[in-house]
Amino acid sequence: MRIAFIGLGNMGAPMARNLLKAGYQLNLFDLNQGVLAELSAMGGQISTSPKDAAATADAVITMLPAAAHVRSVYLNEDGVLAGIRAGTPTLDCSTIDPQTARQVSEAAKAKGVDLGDAPVSGGTGGAAAGTLTFMVGASDALFTAFKPVLAHMGRNIVHCGGVGTGQIAKICNNLLLGISMIGVSEAMALGDALGIDTQVLAGIINSSTGRCWSSDTYNPWPGVIDTAPAARGYTGGFGAELMLKDLGLATEAARQAHQPVIMGAVAQQLYQAMSLRGEGGKDFSAIVEGYRRRME
Numbered sequence: 001m002r003i004a005f006i007g008l009g010n011m012g013a014p015m016a017r018n019l020l021k022a023g024y025q026l027n028l029f030d031l032n033q034g035v036l037a038e039l040s041a042m043g044g045q046i047s048t049s050p051k052d053a054a055a056t057a058d059a060v061i062t063m064l065p066a067a068a069h070v071r072s073v074y075l076n077e078d079g080v081l082a083g084i085r086a087g088t089p090t091l092d093c094s095t096i097d098p099q100t101a102r103q104v105s106e107a108a109k110a111k112g113v114d115l116g117d118a119p120v121s122g123g124t125g126g127a128a129a130g131t132l133t134f135m136v137g138a139s140d141a142l143f144t145a146f147k148p149v150l151a152h153m154g155r156n157i158v159h160c161g162g163v164g165t166g167q168i169a170k171i172c173n174n175l176l177l178g179i180s181m182i183g184v185s186e187a188m189a190l191g192d193a194l195g196i197d198t199q200v201l202a203g204i205i206n207s208s209t210g211r212c213w214s215s216d217t218y219n220p221w222p223g224v225i226d227t228a229p230a231a232r233g234y235t236g237g238f239g240a241e242l243m244l245k246d247l248g249l250a251t252e253a254a255r256q257a258h259q260p261v262i263m264g265a266v267a268q269q270l271y272q273a274m275s276l277r278g279e280g281g282k283d284f285s286a287i288v289e290g291y292r293r294r295m296e
């Protein structure tokens with residue numbers, strides 16, 4: 001099977017590597033020549049445009065930064081839809097707004113192409129290890145066609161519903177994650193300020209009703225979880241800038257749906273302030289630094 005893989009960045013490159021290792025033939029396209037050279041050395045074939053990559057492919061996967069890139073890669077003159085054969089299963093794994101996912105899918109449908117959305121969670125570590133979660137918004141037939149392919153890149157492959165629902169699942173989850181990290185930061189900092197040992201406090205929270213992933217796996221307070229970014233200066237996790245992007249998608253989707261996301265909007269502003277301070281490259285759990293009286 002020959003797959004066109006377009007967008008070979010921090011996530012796309014390790015995902016493509018896993019497909020090459022699994023024996024798929026890949027048509028590769030990215031604006032970055034360096035990554036193309038590296039992946040062609042592993043057996044991938046370099047294409048000259050998204051159109052060229054799609055023309056000879058049995059399936060197409062894209063992994064791009066944001067909605068504008070998805071639009072251009074699919075809809076431009078040299079885009080995927082200009083070259084693709086009708087009936088070719090196609091999946092966009094980028095995290096974008098559900099509205100754009102549905103619009104581009106409609107444009108694909110007009111060419112006889114079934115295009116679904118499958119944003120991921122699990123980060124660059126999960127992409128390298130092949131343990132990503134895929135949240136798939138697609139027809140039953142498209143989900144069935146892609147499931148064996150996705151199984152080489154992920155461990156948890158969930159069919160969320162029709163087109164756009166993968167993006168909805170992703171942005172709702174990250175809305176909650178962004179908020180819960182701030183809640184845990186606030187509780188840990190208050191406990192510290194009032195004089196409880198933060199290890200004891202974390203232990204209580206993690207066996208009580210306040211427990212959540214932000215407290216028991218990724219606690220922002222240094223010294224609580226050895227494997228969390230807080231233990232290594234908030235490096236090498238999920239960047240605050242990416243959290244800010246996802247909260248922007250959630251609040252914009254909410255605006256279009258006339259749905260209030262009050263806590264999400266506050267969270268977005270706190271990460272925005274972090275970005276303004278030049279800390280957008282740190283892991284998002286560094287949001288706790290805004291609450292701490294003394295830096296250790």
Ligand code: NAD
Pocket residue numbers: 006007008009010011012029030031032063064065066069072073093094095096120121122123124238242245
């Ligand atoms: P990235 O910026 O590292 O990679 C994007 C790649 O797309 C780059 O190689 C870039 O050159 C390429 N690109 C941009 N415009 C292009 C075009 N017109 N044609 C071809 N290639 C083009 O981004 P990433 O970290 O790989 O993230 C990709 C998507 O996955 C984003 O939507 C992101 O929100 C989402 N995501 C990222 C993570 C993470 O931890 N990095 C986790 C989950 C989801």
